[in-house]
Amino acid sequence: MFEKTRVSRLTSAATILRRCSKPALAAALLLLAGCATTTQRIELTGDIMVDAPNAIAHGPPRDRVLWEYRLAAAAMRQGKFDVAKQNLDDALTTLQGIYGPDPNARKARGYFHAEAKKTFIGEPYERSMAYIYRGILYWMDGQPDNARACFRSAEIEDSDTENHQYAGDWVLPDYLDGFATAKLGGDGSDAFKRAQANVKGLRLPPYDPKANVLFFFEFGRGPTKYATGQYAEQLRIRTGPSSVQSARLSVDALKFPVAPTDDVDFQAATRGGRVMDHILGNKAVFKTATDVAGSAAIIGGSAAILADRGRDATADEVGAGLIVAGIVSKIVSGATQPEADIRTWDNLPHYLSFATVPLPPGPHVATVEFLDPAGQPLPRLTKTVSFDVPADGKDKVIFVSDESLTPQKS
Amino acid sequence: MTKFALAKHRLPLAVLAVAGVVSGCASSGVRNPSGAPVTEMRPDERGFVAGTGVESQDIVAVTDKMFRSLLGLPQIANAQGVPRIVLDPVINETRFPINKDIFLDRIRVQLNSQARGKIIFLARDRMAALEHERQLKQSGQVTSSTDPNVSEFKGADFFLTGKLLGSTTRTSAGTSDYILYDFQLVDARTSEILWEDSAEIKKQGLEDAAYR
Numbered sequence: 001m002f003e004k005t006r007v008s009r010l011t012s013a014a015t016i017l018r019r020c021s022k023p024a025l026a027a028a029l030l031l032l033a034g035c036a037t038t039t040q041r042i043e044l045t046g047d048i049m050v051d052a053p054n055a056i057a058h059g060p061p062r063d064r065v066l067w068e069y070r071l072a073a074a075a076m077r078q079g080k081f082d083v084a085k086q087n088l089d090d091a092l093t094t095l096q097g098i099y100g101p102d103p104n105a106r107k108a109r110g111y112f113h114a115e116a117k118k119t120f121i122g123e124p125y126e127r128s129m130a131y132i133y134r135g136i137l138y139w140m141d142g143q144p145d146n147a148r149a150c151f152r153s154a155e156i157e158d159s160d161t162e163n164h165q166y167a168g169d170w171v172l173p174d175y176l177d178g179f180a181t182a183k184l185g186g187d188g189s190d191a192f193k194r195a196q197a198n199v200k201g202l203r204l205p206p207y208d209p210k211a212n213v214l215f216f217f218e219f220g221r222g223p224t225k226y227a228t229g230q231y232a233e234q235l236r237i238r239t240g241p242s243s244v245q246s247a248r249l250s251v252d253a254l255k256f257p258v259a260p261t262d263d264v265d266f267q268a269a270t271r272g273g274r275v276m277d278h279i280l281g282n283k284a285v286f287k288t289a290t291d292v293a294g295s296a297a298i299i300g301g302s303a304a305i306l307a308d309r310g311r312d313a314t315a316d317e318v319g320a321g322l323i324v325a326g327i328v329s330k331i332v333s334g335a336t337q338p339e340a341d342i343r344t345w346d347n348l349p350h351y352l353s354f355a356t357v358p359l360p361p362g363p364h365v366a367t368v369e370f371l372d373p374a375g376q377p378l379p380r381l382t383k384t385v386s387f388d389v390p391a392d393g394k395d396k397v398i399f400v401s402d403e404s405l406t407p408q409k410s
Numbered sequence: 411m412t413k414f415a416l417a418k419h420r421l422p423l424a425v426l427a428v429a430g431v432v433s434g435c436a437s438s439g440v441r442n443p444s445g446a447p448v449t450e451m452r453p454d455e456r457g458f459v460a461g462t463g464v465e466s467q468d469i470v471a472v473t474d475k476m477f478r479s480l481l482g483l484p485q486i487a488n489a490q491g492v493p494r495i496v497l498d499p500v501i502n503e504t505r506f507p508i509n510k511d512i513f514l515d516r517i518r519v520q521l522n523s524q525a526r527g528k529i530i531f532l533a534r535d536r537m538a539a540l541e542h543e544r545q546l547k548q549s550g551q552v553t554s555s556t557d558p559n560v561s562e563f564k565g566a567d568f569f570l571t572g573k574l575l576g577s578t579t580r581t582s583a584g585t586s587d588y589i590l591y592d593f594q595l596v597d598a599r600t601s602e603i604l605w606e607d608s609a610e611i612k613k614q615g616l617e618d619a620a621y622r
Contacts, residue, residue, distance in 0.1 A: 099615030152505035
């Protein structure tokens with residue numbers, strides 16, 4: 001009779017477990033299915049000028065700014081400055097309106113949504129680059145004061161870092177801020193001093209307001225992002241040496257060496273910590289804790305049932321309850337998403353630089369050679385630009401990348 | 411809870427669990443998940459998308475103040491003859507790229523509609539088109555009601571211009587932007603500043619922690 005009672009109690013515990021586990025499992029499946037989002041898959045061709053407009057039009061809205069950034073950079077290298085302007089303006093409008101409550105950002109901070117759920121606006125170095133490119137385009141359009149506004153915003157985007165040692169330390173935006181001011185008849189010396197204080201191993205040329213041709217250079221491959229940590233919750237920046245270390249500009253009979261003024265890899269790597277890093281760290285701790293608690297509950301519940309050997313119905317129920325709780329805890333742990341957002345503006349350059357030249361009105365031809373670390377030209381990267389200096393006194397602005405099309409008519 | 415109680419309540423418990431999960435996941439915390447239809451707003455109204463820079467309600471408020479201030483200027487109100495004014499584009503010294511024409515254009519429109527002919531603005535931004543028309547008249551390609559060889563383009567009595575200055579603070583507590591909108595009426599003959607007025611606006615905001 002005792003044996004019959006023991007068997008019947010074991011059967012009861014198993015029945016309870018079975019009956020409770022089904023609703024719990026159903027709820028968990030609904031949790032995972034209900035929270036999953038469906039997005040239209042964008043087929044990439046590898047041509048950014050095709051993929052980006054497609055992604056912007058049909059892809060997830062949270063990635064729109066990322067594609068606009070990429071398209072703008074590629075468009076500038078192809079001389080399609082109107083396309084670059086349009087996309088940067090839309091991206092910067094989004095960037096400038098990020099204040100206040102944001103449902104997607106709030107979700108990204110939650111346990112069960114990845115950081116990549118938020119609208120992409122970029123890390124500070126990416127936002128700064130968006131403003132730098134837009135500033136170049138404003139100067140091309142004869143608006144040096146609006147260009148200056150963009151360069152100032154580029155520095156502001158870099159100004160709030162955990163490690164204030166590297167805050168606002170871009171060189172070119174400060175230098176161009178002061179240069180634009182000098183061109184407009186003001187005193188750019190404060191901005192010049194800030195730029196000179198941040199540049200390494202270079203003496204910046206003093207401002208020449210008579211210099212009416214401005215060259216902007218970019219070269220090398222820029223940084224990318226990856227994640228480390230047990231759950232890929234730690235955002236890291238990947239940088240590497242550049243095959244292009246400097247450039248040489250020849251225009252008319254003049255030759256100028258062009259040394260890098262800004263290192264985009266350096267700006268990316270010295271961002272310091274983010275508030276989001278702490279949130280992701282907490283998510284990782286929660287994921288681990290619920291996983292461990294779930295395992296302990298399952299083991300403890302099983303042990304309780306086995307140890308009881310059907311003698312105590314209450315113990316069986318407690319054991320069953322622990323197992324169910326353990327399963328739920330494991331499911332919650334599995335649903336927790338602490339992964340860092342590694343979406344990257346992946347066609348940024350490594351280096352930026354700048355040169356100014358006074359030239360008479362009329363047609364001119366410039367040749368830009370990009371040099372390796374030994375100072376030797378890389379012939380396949382040499383660019384030729386034909387341009388006309390206007391007679392009305394406006395500045396002529398020329399953008400040259402080691403990825404630009406050549407020959408170019410500017 | 412006994413096994414009978416559990417068994418009795420399993421269906422309601424399961425339903426509760428499902429309801430909780432479904433209601434918790436479906437568009438949880440998402441404002442306007444279906445988007446928002448286009449609505450027309452007043453230009454001086456603050457929209458739901460806002461930054462710390464120059465926005466339409468700022469342009470309206472600033473230009474309204476400037477136009478009212480200009481209208482009361484004795485050199486305008488009591489002028490002998492009708493003063494002629496040229497717009498000189500504002501200088502932007504803030505960190506926000508702006509449409510530089512929008513401020514002066516709006517002041518001009520307000521003055522033209524309210525000043526009842528007491529001020530005349532000269533369309534210097536149209537000079538290329540006007541000179542081309544004069545050339546056509548001079549060459550006889552088009553007719554002219556007056557002698558096209560006489561230059562009748564008017565000179566300016568005053569220049570209306572302005573400057574936008576800004577100051578920004580950005581820390582982990584947020585971003586704060588102050589903008590001073592400064593406008594002047596300058597005598598074209600003597601360079602005297604006959605009128606000056608300003609407006610100042612300060613805004614601050616903090617982005618979600620996910621962006622910091």
